[in-house]
Amino acid sequence: MWRNCVRLAKGLGRSAVLRPDPKVSRCGVVRGLSPTAPCSPTAPCSLLWNSVTWLSQARQSKDYALPNSSWSQGMMDLYNRFLEMCKDGTWKRIPSYGNSVDHIPESLKLAPEKEQKETRLFSRNMDTEGLGFEYAMFLNPSEKRMVCLFQPGPYLEGHTGFAHGGSTATIIDSTIGGCAIFVAGRVMTANLSINYRNPIPLGSVVLVDSKVDQVEGRKVFLSCQVRSIDGQTLHAEATALFIQLNSTKSLQQQMSSQ
Numbered sequence: 001m002w003r004n005c006v007r008l009a010k011g012l013g014r015s016a017v018l019r020p021d022p023k024v025s026r027c028g029v030v031r032g033l034s035p036t037a038p039c040s041p042t043a044p045c046s047l048l049w050n051s052v053t054w055l056s057q058a059r060q061s062k063d064y065a066l067p068n069s070s071w072s073q074g075m076m077d078l079y080n081r082f083l084e085m086c087k088d089g090t091w092k093r094i095p096s097y098g099n100s101v102d103h104i105p106e107s108l109k110l111a112p113e114k115e116q117k118e119t120r121l122f123s124r125n126m127d128t129e130g131l132g133f134e135y136a137m138f139l140n141p142s143e144k145r146m147v148c149l150f151q152p153g154p155y156l157e158g159h160t161g162f163a164h165g166g167s168t169a170t171i172i173d174s175t176i177g178g179c180a181i182f183v184a185g186r187v188m189t190a191n192l193s194i195n196y197r198n199p200i201p202l203g204s205v206v207l208v209d210s211k212v213d214q215v216e217g218r219k220v221f222l223s224c225q226v227r228s229i230d231g232q233t234l235h236a237e238a239t240a241l242f243i244q245l246n247s248t249k250s251l252q253q254q255m256s257s258q
């Protein structure tokens with residue numbers, strides 16, 4: 001656990017998440033950011049995007065991970081900070097569609113995935129902005145690390161005023177899962193172990209910080225911490241095992257071969 005705390009502290013230090021960045025506006029100037037902003041699929045850094053095959057062919061779907069009016073100033077500030085860090089390619093903003101199938105390009109879809117279905121990703125099941133899961137993910141490929149900026153809305157309540165533990169588990173599973181997908185392609189959660197340390201107030205913003213610790217054959221071991229954006233409060237920490245489902249090349253292999 002201590003090792004993870006140190007890793008997180010170092011990692012956040014590298015990312016400058018905890019320090020104000022004078023280059024980034026603190027007044028939310030990117031509110032209403034268009035999909036053509038830096039690191040979006042159509043921006044100049046799209047070379048990187050094009051190599052992330054799983055993500056590059058679903059651009060017509062609504063991207064829920066763009067700022068909306070429900071995002072707090074804290075969420076906007078953190079989002080802008082990570083967008084800045086996308087500019088040199090260290091981090092990549094990961095779009096978020098309503099269905100996991102929308103992330104898969106047609107050429108890689110399995111037969112059942114080609115059928116139109118009225119299903120939705122659990123974490124994107126509410127239409128009204130701000131009521132449920134508001135989140136955006138950023139990937140650091142070289143560190144095999146995925147972070148998620150998460151603002152739980154009022155319909156995720158467990159105890160009065162706090163996020164339900166199941167919603168925390170969902171956002172951890174999704175973040176860790178995205179990280180596992182990056183290294184191993186199609187995966188499923190085999191084990192997820194969470195220690196809840198401090199409740200997450202509804203409407204607050206937390207940083208879910210996950211990374212791949214080890215890959216052994218089809219097994220991908222990951223760990224994760226959920227912290228307040230000032231880094232002072234540890235809300236939860238988790239470990240997970242994901243199992244690769246088939247021999248499809250990982251996104252990481254695809255990216256390095258281009």
Ligand SMILES: CCCCCCCC/C=C\CCCCCCCC(=O)SCCNC(=O)CCNC(=O)[C@H](O)C(C)(C)COP(=O)(O)OP(=O)(O)OC[C@H]1O[C@@H](n2cnc3c(N)ncnc32)[C@H](O)[C@@H]1OP(=O)(O)O
Nearest residue numbers: 052100103139173174177178181182188189190191243251
């Ligand atoms: C560029 C970045 C891209 C990012 C993309 C972002 C966009 C992403 C979009 C959207 C992201 C959404 C992300 C969502 C994530 C959510 C994921 C879920 O919630 S998944 C639902 C819950 N999980 C299940 O329902 C699984 C149920 N279990 C199973 O189906 C099977 O048990 C399965 C597939 C996990 C394994 O079954 P087998 O038959 O394939 O494999 P066997 O032989 O059983 O196990 C392989 C090895 O793993 C060990 N193993 C399996 N389960 C284990 C366990 N629970 N604990 C320890 N070891 C286990 C075994 O002992 C074996 O090890 P030995 O090879 O013998 O050494």
